[in-house]
Every structure is written in structure tokens, then in C-alpha cells.
Amino acid sequence: MSRYPLISSGTIIESTPEESVQSPIISIRQLGKSFQSGAGKKAVRYQVLKDVDLSINKGEFFILLGPSGCGKSTLLNLIAGFEKQTEGELLVGGEVVDRPGKERAMVFQHPDASLFPWLNVRENIEFGLRMQGMRKGERKAISDRYIELAGLTGHERKFPRELSGGMKQRVQIARVLANEPDILLMDEPLGALDAFTRRVMQEELVRIWSETKKTIIFVTHDIQEAVLLGGRIGIMSIGPDSRVFEIMDNRLEYPRDLTSREFNLIQKKLQGIFQDDLYFHL
Numbered sequence: 001m002s003r004y005p006l007i008s009s010g011t012i013i014e015s016t017p018e019e020s021v022q023s024p025i026i027s028i029r030q031l032g033k034s035f036q037s038g039a040g041k042k043a044v045r046y047q048v049l050k051d052v053d054l055s056i057n058k059g060e061f062f063i064l065l066g067p068s069g070c071g072k073s074t075l076l077n078l079i080a081g082f083e084k085q086t087e088g089e090l091l092v093g094g095e096v097v098d099r100p101g102k103e104r105a106m107v108f109q110h111p112d113a114s115l116f117p118w119l120n121v122r123e124n125i126e127f128g129l130r131m132q133g134m135r136k137g138e139r140k141a142i143s144d145r146y147i148e149l150a151g152l153t154g155h156e157r158k159f160p161r162e163l164s165g166g167m168k169q170r171v172q173i174a175r176v177l178a179n180e181p182d183i184l185l186m187d188e189p190l191g192a193l194d195a196f197t198r199r200v201m202q203e204e205l206v207r208i209w210s211e212t213k214k215t216i217i218f219v220t221h222d223i224q225e226a227v228l229l230g231g232r233i234g235i236m237s238i239g240p241d242s243r244v245f246e247i248m249d250n251r252l253e254y255p256r257d258l259t260s261r262e263f264n265l266i267q268k269k270l271q272g273i274f275q276d277d278l279y280f281h282l
């Protein structure tokens with residue numbers, strides 16, 4: 001039984017028992033991650049994640065929501081294979097994750113960290129394909145597709161320094177998609193954008209997701225963004241020992257209307273959880 005009575009208006013929002021999730025592409029059982037700081041007698045262990053259970057289906061737009069420092073990026077990094085868990089099991093496509101893989105791609109908050117400043121938009125998008133030894137014609141066909149999908153047509157020859165923040169993020173997303181991963185891991189990818197650009201990019205992301213049918217795991221601490229984007233929203237408890245303690249189904253139709261009564265109802269439910277005293281004692 002859920003700790004929070006999330007269902008107040010029929011099917012709009014409800015808590016999903018983990019058992020009801022079918023054939024997951026990502027399966028996480030009793031996952032834990034601790035970090036050690038310092039060495040010798042002064043060494044201290046900090047248990048960021050503990051007993052994380054989570055199943056994510058193919059094609060889902062899944063949100064990881066929680067306050068700053070609760071361990072969202074750590075969980076994403078474990079799924080990406082950038083970090084290794086200290087306890088528990090993590091499977092992607094039925095395989096144990098012990099390193100990064102082509103089927104998983106990370107989109108970071110700051111595209112500058114991942115774009116090559118000396119390559120133009122098309123060359124950035126084609127970079128991974130060139131590394132694989134793909135021929136020019138084939139590369140161009142793929143980059144054409146993702147340039148169009150990401151709304152970059154007409155900007156192919158520009159360099160990162162000539163692009164706005166939103167455009168750079170589009171290039172990062174197009175580049176990741178060009179490598180055809182099954183899963184996009186997005187770590188607050190819109191967090192550095194101004195409010196207007198962010199709204200546009202949120203809409204674009206929903207469109208790209210519905211056109212590509214990729215599985216997306218999207219990290220945010222913004223409740224409105226979570227409700228706008230997520231099909232399911234995994235709510236993390238405050239660390240240490242953070243876990244996904246509640247999952248909400250969000251069945252509002254896309255594209256979602258921020259001003260609708262239903263949207264605000266879900267937003268309020270989530271706000272209620274984070275303001276509840278119980279939340280601080282999970």
C-alpha cells in the first residue's frame with residue numbers, strides 16, 4: 001500500500017506497484033552506492049543510495065525527481081555504467097551493467113562539455129559515426145535525419161560558439177540520437193536554459209521522444225517539468241540512503257497543458273509530498 005494517497009480523481013494519477021511493470025528494459029534490485037572520502041583512519045563512507053528497486057519499460061519517458069543532492073545523478077551514472085554500484089543488481093536488456101554501452105547514451109546539462117568546438121553542427125553530430133568508420137554518404141543520411149528532427153536545419157555549418165544555449169542542447173541531443181542508442185539518460189538537460197527556451201525545448205523533447213520511441217530517463221528537481229514530461233515519475237527520498245520510494249503514473253495526454261486543472265492537480269499532489277513532514281523522515 002502506498003504511503004501517500006495519490007489517487008483522488010480516478011485515473012489521472014496513481015501509484016504503480018512495481019510488480020505490475022512488464023518486461024523491463026532496465027531492472028534494478030536492492031541497489032546501493034556509497035562513496036568513500038578521505039583515507040586511512042579518517043576515511044568516511046557516505047551511503048548515497050540504498051535499496052533502490054526500479055523497473056523501467058522500453059519506450060517509457062521516466063522521470064527521476066528529487067531535491068538537490070539526493071542521488072539522482074548517481075543513479076543515472078550507475079545506469080550509464082560510469083560508476084559501479086556497491087550493492088545490489090542492475091540489468092539493462094537483461095545484461096549486468098559493468099561499463100558504458102552503445103545502447104545507453106548520456107545527455108548532460110552543459111552541452112559545451114560534450115560538443116567539440118572545432119567541429120561544426122553537422123560534424124559534431126556525425127562524430128561518433130565517423131569514429132565507427134561509417135562512409136560519408138551514409139553519415140550524411142543519418143545526420144540529415146537528426147538535424148531535421150532536432151530542428152537544426154539551416155544551421156549545419158555553424159560552430160558551437162555561434163549557437164544559442166538551446167541550439168547547443170539540440171546538437172547534443174541530435175548527436176546522441178545519431179548513434180542510435182536504445183536509452184537516453186538525461187541529467188537535467190534543460191537546467192541551464194532560460195525559462196522561455198526551456199519551455200520550447202520541453203515541447204521539442206516530447207516530440208522527439210514520440211517520433212523516436214526511445215526510452216528516456218530524465219533527471220530533474222523541477223516538479224512542473226516532471227509533470228509536463230513524465231509518463232511515470234519516480235520520487236526519490238532525501239539522502240543519505242536515498243531510494244525511489246514512490247512512483248506516480250501520469251496519464252495526461254501529450255502535449256500537456258500547464259494551465260489545465262488536471263495538470264495543476266498532479267503538480268499539487270507532488271508538492272504536497274515534498275512539503276509533508278513524512279518526506280523528511282523516510
Ligand SMILES: Nc1ncnc2c1ncn2[C@@H]1O[C@H](COP(=O)(O)OP(=O)(O)OP(=O)(O)O)[C@@H](O)[C@H]1O
Pocket residue numbers: 035036037046048066067068069070071072073074075221239
Ligand atoms: N564521486 C563522488 N564522490 C563522493 N561523493 C559523491 C560523488 N558523487 C556524488 N557524491 C555525493 O552523492 C550525493 C548525491 O549526489 P548527486 O550528484 O547524485 O545528487 P543529485 O540528486 O543529482 O543532486 P543535484 O540535483 O544537485 O545535481 C551528494 O552528497 C554528493 O556529494
